[in-house]
Amino acid sequence: MFHKFINRYVITGELEAVTALHVGAAEDVFKPNGCKNPFFRNADGKPLIPGSSLKGAMRSFLEQYLSSDSDSTIIPDNIHYRRSVCSADHPCADHKTDPDLKRLLKSNKAENEKKLSEYLFCVAGDDKKRGKLCIVCRLFGSRYSAAKFSIRDAGVDDSFEDEFEIRSGVAIDRNFGTSVGGNKFETEVVPKGTKFSFRAILENGDDTEWMIIRQLLMAMHLNMIPIGGMKSRGLGEIRLQKVRYQKISQKNIADYLSGKEIKFTVLNEESREA
Numbered sequence: 260m261f262h263k264f265i266n267r268y269v270i271t272g273e274l275e276a277v278t279a280l281h282v283g284a285a286e287d288v289f290k291p292n293g294c295k296n297p298f299f300r301n302a303d304g305k306p307l308i309p310g311s312s313l314k315g316a317m318r319s320f321l322e323q324y325l326s327s328d329s330d331s332t333i334i335p336d337n338i339h340y341r342r343s344v345c346s347a348d349h350p351c352a353d354h355k356t357d358p359d360l361k362r363l364l365k366s367n368k369a370e371n372e373k374k375l376s377e378y379l380f381c382v383a384g385d386d387k388k389r390g391k392l393c394i395v396c397r398l399f400g401s402r403y404s405a406a407k408f409s410i411r412d413a414g415v416d417d418s419f420e421d422e423f424e425i426r427s428g429v430a431i432d433r434n435f436g437t438s439v440g441g442n443k444f445e446t447e448v449v450p451k452g453t454k455f456s457f458r459a460i461l462e463n464g465d466d467t468e469w470m471i472i473r474q475l476l477m478a479m480h481l482n483m484i485p486i487g488g489m490k491s492r493g494l495g496e497i498r499l500q501k502v503r504y505q506k507i508s509q510k511n512i513a514d515y516l517s518g519k520e521i522k523f524t525v526l527n528e529e530s531r532e533a
Contacts, residue, residue, distance in 0.1 A: 262373055264512065268461040268469060269505040270476065271523070274308070274413055275455075277496040279424060279448040282308050282487040294425060296446040296488075301414065306423075306449050308413040308486065313457075316486045317410070317475055318399040324478075325395065333474075338467050339381045340390035340397060351393040352379060352403050360391070360403070379404050398461075398468060407462050408472060413455040424448050426489075448494060457499060476502055476526060502526040 284299040301307040325333065325344045334342045345351035354361040363375040380397065381390030392401060400406030426446045461472055478484055479499035487495040503523040507515050515521050 262376065263463075265463040265509065267507045268464055268472070269507070270457075270459045270461070270472075270502065270526075271504075272457040272476075272499050272502040273416075273454055274457045274479075275498050275500060276449060276451055276453045277482055277498050278451055279426070279494050280453065280487055280497065281426075281446055281448045281489055281494055282306075282312055294445050294447045298423065298447045298449060301412075305419065306415045306453070306455075308455055310410040310412045312486055313413065314399065314406075314408075314410045316484050317479070318395065320478060320484045321395055321398075321471070321475060324474075333471075334394065334467060338394075338465075339388065341393040343393060344395050345393045350401070351396055352391045352401060354403075357391070364403070376404075394468065394471060398471065407464060407468065409460050409462075411458040411460075413457055415449070416454040416456070419449075419453060422450055422453070424450055446489060448489075457502075473526065 281296070282299045284297050298306045299309060322344055336342070341351055352360055354364055360375075360378065363371055363378060377390075379390055379392050381388050390397070392404060396404070398406065398408040424447070426448055461469065464472065475484075476499060479497070480502065482496050482498050484497070485495035486497060489495065503525055505521050505523045507521060511519075511521060
């Protein structure tokens, strides 16, 4: 799937915290002001949302969305890969139950890389075959394949000036509904209104995959994909806005590489900011 360039969608936008937001860091790495649950930071000490956090939340939402009853109308029948979404118990590709996949994985021959790619992804226009991977694994990756959709770390806006907040809490006994003595904790959050950059890339996406990505971006615009910790306490709601995309294809890649500007397009009117 990646041995030949077909297209690249470059997506940019702005993430705004609709509520306070906490994306945790390892306790033994960051301890600003003695807080045991600090916000994840970059090398300059600024808050950062790892791309893996965004990607995990988006993948989880997509799995739920496509597993709903509406799945039958979302994905067309004439695609060259699986329409149904796999699960941990029933993965779309598994070398333990698929001898053909096991054989391709064990072979060291260089030409088998292309055969493995075709086996997992298949090729558009081949009506006789379907790729083994479901659309979620195609976009977000599996243990046998790289992801077609990648998300960069989201850095905080330059206007942010160490405006952290500390939220205090206590552990609660679930049986009695009372606090557990000595189990007080503090969590570092960024306040409502904090803005982060957003950048994602879809490699070699077909029309259906691009349609699914557009719907995911709209879900983020509608605050449907929370991230980080303490979501049950009202934290983690974000909104994606000012969404634009740039499509680099076989037709314009030579111009792009020679320095010619490829214009960005506003994804939809709903994400346009006044």
